[in-house]
Amino acid sequence: IDDAKAMAPLAQGLGFKGSDEEFSRNLQDAISDPAASIYIAESEQSIVIGWAAAEQRSFIQAGRSLEITALVVAPDHRGRGVGRALMMAIESDALIAKLPVVRLRSSTVRVGTHDFYKAVGYEIQKTQHCFIKRLHS
Numbered sequence: 001i002d003d004a005k006a007m008a009p010l011a012q013g014l015g016f017k018g019s020d021e022e023f024s025r026n027l028q029d030a031i032s033d034p035a036a037s038i039y040i041a042e043s044e045q046s047i048v049i050g051w052a053a054a055e056q057r058s059f060i061q062a063g064r065s066l067e068i069t070a071l072v073v074a075p076d077h078r079g080r081g082v083g084r085a086l087m088m089a090i091e092s093d094a095l096i097a098k099l100p101v102v103r104l105r106s107s108t109v110r111v112g113t114h115d116f117y118k119a120v121g122y123e124i125q126k127t128q129h130c131f132i133k134r135l136h137s
Helices: 004-014 020-032 082-096 111-119
Strands: 036-042 048-059 063-073 102-104
Touching: 004 020, 004 048, 004 063, 020 036, 036 082, 048 082, 063 082, 082 102
Parallel strands: 063 102
Antiparallel strands: 036 048, 048 063
C-alpha cells in the first residue's frame, strides 16, 4: 500500500480516472482479497515503473485459471523487459498454484499491447463486448 501513490498515475494508462484516495482504497481491497495478487516492478532507484494485478478465477465453462486484471508499464520503461518480467512472475505463480491457464482481456484499440501479449506467447481467444450496469442503493 506504500506504493499506491506511485501506482495510481500509471493506472490512468488503463483508463482509471479516480482520485489517488480511491485508487488506494481499491488497492487495499485487492490486497485483502485472498484470490488476488499484486506485482510491482521498481527501478534500481526504487521507483515504481510498472505493476500488474491478477486473480484466481473459476469458470464453470472453462475451469480454473489466473486472470490478469491489470498490467501497466511506465511509458519511458516500455520495451525494456519490465512487462515481460511481470508476466513471468504471474505465470510462475499460476504454475505454483497449479492453475492450467493464464488469461487476460485487452481493449480492442490497444494494438501495441496485443503485439506484446502475442510476443510473450498469448493468443487471441475471442473478441467480445463488455457490459456494465451501475447499481445505486
